[in-house]
Amino acid sequence: MISAIAATLDPLFDHGVGLAVFLIVLIRVAVAFAALMVAVMLMIWFERKLISDMQNRIGPNRAGPFGLLQSLADGIKLFFKEDLMPTGADRRVFLLAPYLSILPAFLAFAIVPIGGLITIAGHRFELQVADPPMGILFLLAMSAISVYGVMLAGWSSGSKYPLLGSVRASAQMVSYEAPLGITIVTVILLTGSLSTRAIVDAQAAHFWDWNLIRLGIVPFLIFMIAVTAEMNRPPFDLVEADSELVGGFNTEYSSLRFALFYLAEFMNTVTMSAIIVTLFLGGPDGPGFPFLRWLWPILWFLGKTFVFLFIYVWLRAALPRLRYDQLMNLGWKWLIPIALGWMLFVAGLRINEAWGLGILGVLVVLVGPALYRAVALGKRAGHLGEPRAAVVASPGLAKRSGLPAGGVPAGAVPAGGVPAGAGGSGPVHAPKPGSGGEEAP
Amino acid sequence: MHPGLVPVPLLATSLPDAITFAVSAVIVIAGAIGVVVARNPVHSALMLVMTLFGVAVLFVEQRADFLAAVQVIVYAGAIVVLFLFVIMLLGVDRREAVSADPLPWQRPLALVLSFCALGSVLALGFSGAWSTGAASVTGALPHRAGDTAALGKVVFTTYLLPFEVTAALLVIAVVAAVLLVRVPQLREQGGQAGAERGGAAGLEGDPEAVSDPGVDGDPQGLGERDREVVPS
Numbered sequence: 001m002i003s004a005i006a007a008t009l010d011p012l013f014d015h016g017v018g019l020a021v022f023l024i025v026l027i028r029v030a031v032a033f034a035a036l037m038v039a040v041m042l043m044i045w046f047e048r049k050l051i052s053d054m055q056n057r058i059g060p061n062r063a064g065p066f067g068l069l070q071s072l073a074d075g076i077k078l079f080f081k082e083d084l085m086p087t088g089a090d091r092r093v094f095l096l097a098p099y100l101s102i103l104p105a106f107l108a109f110a111i112v113p114i115g116g117l118i119t120i121a122g123h124r125f126e127l128q129v130a131d132p133p134m135g136i137l138f139l140l141a142m143s144a145i146s147v148y149g150v151m152l153a154g155w156s157s158g159s160k161y162p163l164l165g166s167v168r169a170s171a172q173m174v175s176y177e178a179p180l181g182i183t184i185v186t187v188i189l190l191t192g193s194l195s196t197r198a199i200v201d202a203q204a205a206h207f208w209d210w211n212l213i214r215l216g217i218v219p220f221l222i223f224m225i226a227v228t229a230e231m232n233r234p235p236f237d238l239v240e241a242d243s244e245l246v247g248g249f250n251t252e253y254s255s256l257r258f259a260l261f262y263l264a265e266f267m268n269t270v271t272m273s274a275i276i277v278t279l280f281l282g283g284p285d286g287p288g289f290p291f292l293r294w295l296w297p298i299l300w301f302l303g304k305t306f307v308f309l310f311i312y313v314w315l316r317a318a319l320p321r322l323r324y325d326q327l328m329n330l331g332w333k334w335l336i337p338i339a340l341g342w343m344l345f346v347a348g349l350r351i352n353e354a355w356g357l358g359i360l361g362v363l364v365v366l367v368g369p370a371l372y373r374a375v376a377l378g379k380r381a382g383h384l385g386e387p388r389a390a391v392v393a394s395p396g397l398a399k400r401s402g403l404p405a406g407g408v409p410a411g412a413v414p415a416g417g418v419p420a421g422a423g424g425s426g427p428v429h430a431p432k433p434g435s436g437g438e439e440a441p
Numbered sequence: 442m443h444p445g446l447v448p449v450p451l452l453a454t455s456l457p458d459a460i461t462f463a464v465s466a467v468i469v470i471a472g473a474i475g476v477v478v479a480r481n482p483v484h485s486a487l488m489l490v491m492t493l494f495g496v497a498v499l500f501v502e503q504r505a506d507f508l509a510a511v512q513v514i515v516y517a518g519a520i521v522v523l524f525l526f527v528i529m530l531l532g533v534d535r536r537e538a539v540s541a542d543p544l545p546w547q548r549p550l551a552l553v554l555s556f557c558a559l560g561s562v563l564a565l566g567f568s569g570a571w572s573t574g575a576a577s578v579t580g581a582l583p584h585r586a587g588d589t590a591a592l593g594k595v596v597f598t599t600y601l602l603p604f605e606v607t608a609a610l611l612v613i614a615v616v617a618a619v620l621l622v623r624v625p626q627l628r629e630q631g632g633q634a635g636a637e638r639g640g641a642a643g644l645e646g647d648p649e650a651v652s653d654p655g656v657d658g659d660p661q662g663l664g665e666r667d668r669e670v671v672p673s
C-alpha cells in the first residue's frame with residue numbers, strides 16, 4: 001500500500017526506482033544526521049578533555065564515565081534555561097539567526113564520502129548522503145551562507161559587542177573565502193571533476209596519490225588555515241573573542257538558541273575536518289583487509305578526521321589569538337597571492353612540466369619580490385598609527401565619538417543579555433523605565 | 442497555436458518537478474515582494490537572499506547545477522553579504538521616512554514603468570512564442586557533469602576573449618576603487634591613518650558604526666544623539 005501511495009505521489013517509482021532505493025536514501029540521511037550529532041557531542045567532550053590535559057587540568061569528569069555525558073548535561077541545562085530577548089533586538093532576525101548558523105554546517109556534511117560502495121538488498125550505493133554534480137561547489141556555497149548566521153546574530157542583538165563581533169566575522173569570513181576557493185580550484189584542476197566522489201576516487205590506491213602530496217603541501221596548508229578562519233576557530237576566533245567582546249556575536253543569546261550556536265561551531269569543526277580529509281587525504285582511502293571489506297574505508301575516514309579534530313584542539317591550546325590587522329594581512333597579503341600563484345603553477349603542470357616550472361620561476365622571480373615589497377609597505381603604513389585600541393582612546397577621536405577618553409568601559413554589556421546602551425555616549429542617558437522607547441529596528 | 446497558450450509545459454513535467462517549481466516560484470515571488478515592501482534595509486536584503494535561493498533551486502531543477510552553486514556563492518554569499526556589511530557599518534538600518542520624497546515625480550513614473558514592463562511581459566507570454574522562441578534548441582545536456590563541462594568549454598573556447606576582458610575590467614575596477622579610497626589617507630599621515638588602513642579595521646574604529654540607532658540597545662538616548670550633529 002505504501003508503494004501504491006508512493007507511486008501516485010512520485011513518478012520516480014514509475015521509472016523503475018523502487019521503494020527500497022527511496023528508503024535507502026532516507027536511511028542515509030537519518031544515519032548521517034544522527035552520526036553527526038553524536039560526533040558533535042563527543043567532539044565537545046573531547047575538546048574540553050584534551051584541552052584540560054594540555055593545560056594540566058582534569059576537565060569534565062562528573063557526568064557519566066570520564067565525563068562523557070557532559071555535553072548532554074549541558075544541553076539539558078541550556079534547554080531548561082530562560083530564553084531571553086534584548087529589548088533592542090530585531091525580533092524576527094534574532095530568532096532566525098541561530099538556524100541560519102546551524103543549517104549550513106549540517107548540509108555541508110552531505111557531500112562528504114564516508115566510505116566505499118556498499119550493497120544492501122541488492123542495491124549498490126555510495127556511502128555518502130549525496131553526490132551532486134556541483135559537488136565541492138556546494139561546500140563553497142554553504143560556507144558562504146554560514147556568514148549570515150554570525151552576521152545577523154550580532155546585528156539583530158541590538159547591542160554593541162555583538163555588532164562588533166559580527167562586523168569582524170563578516171569581513172573575516174568573506175576574506176578567507178577567497179584562498180579557500182582558490183585552493184579548491186587546484187584540487188579540481190587535478191581531478192577534472194567537481195564531484196567529491198570523483199575527487200576521492202582520483203586519490204585512491206596509494207598514499208602518494210593523495211592531493212596532499214600530488215599538489216605539493218602548500219594548498220593543503222592554505223586550505224587548512226583558511227578553513228580555520230572560516231569557521232572562527234582559534235587562533236582566528238576574533239568573532240567571539242571573549243576577552244575583548246564579552247562573547248562576541250552570541251553575547252545576547254541564551255538557552256536553546258545559544259546551544260544552537262555552540263552546536264554549529266563544533267559541527268563546523270567536524271564537517272570541515274571531514275572535508276579536508278576528502279580533498280587532500282584521500283577520504284576513505286587506505287589499506288583494507290579481505291574480511292569486512294566495507295568497514296575499513298569507514299574506519300580510515302574516521303581515523304583521518306579524528307587526526308584533524310585533534311589538531312584543531314591542539315591549535316586552540318597552543319596559539320594566541322591574532323590581532324585584527326594581522327588576520328587581514330595574513331589573508332590578503334599572504335594566503336591569497338600564494339594560493340593564486342600555486343594555482344597557476346599547478347595549471348602549468350597540467351599542460352606540461354616546462355610550463356609549470358616556467359610559471360613557478362616567473363612567480364618566484366617577479367611576483368615574490370613584489371609581494372615582499374607590498375607586505376613591507378603595509379607594515380610601514382601599519383606602524384604609522386597606533387594600534388586600534390589606542391586610537392579609540394586618543395583624545396581627538398574620543399571627542400568625536402563622545403567616548404570618555406579612557407575608551408570603552410570594560411564589561412559594559414552583562415553576559416545575561418541586558419543591553420548596556422550607555423557605553424558609547426559621554427553624558428550617560430539614564431534609561432527611563434516605562435517610557436516605551438522606539439520600536440525595534 | 443502558440444506554445445504560450447497551451448497549458449502543456451507545467452503538467453507535462455513530472456509531479457515532483459511541478460511541486461518543486463511551484464514551491465520555489467512562491468518563494469521567489471514572496472522574496473521579491475518582500476524586498477520592495479520591507480521598510481528595514483536588512484529585512485529587504487534577507488528577502489533578496491530568499492529570492493536568490495529560490496532561483497538557485499529552479500536552476501537545480503533545470504539541471505543547471507553550476508549556475509545554482511554560483512548563484513548562491515556569488516550573489517547570496519558575496520554580494521548580499523557586502524550589502525549587509527555596508528548597511529550595518531553605515532548605520533542605515535533604521536526605518537526610512539517614506540513620507541518625504543525628494544523626487545516627487547518618481548513614484549508615478551515608477552508606477553507607469555512597472556505597468557509597462559508587466560504589460561510587455563504579458564504580451565510576450567500571450568502573443569508570441571516564449572521570448573526565446575523554442576523550448577530547447579539542442580535538447581538536454583549530454584554530460585553527466587551537467588552544465589559545468591559545457592559552460593567551461595564555451596567560456597574557455599568560444600567566449601574566451603569576452604571572458605578575459607571582463608576579468609581584466611573587474612580587476613581594474615577593484616584597483617581603481619582601492620586607489621580612490623586610499624589616496625587622501627596617505628596624504629593625511631596622521632594618527633588616524635593607522636586606524637583607517639585595511640577596510641574593516643578602520644571601519645570598526647568608526648564611531649558611527651558603534652553608535653547608530655538601529656543597533657544600540659538604548660533607544661532613549663539614541664534619539665537625542667541622532668539629532669545632535671556633534672555629540673557632547
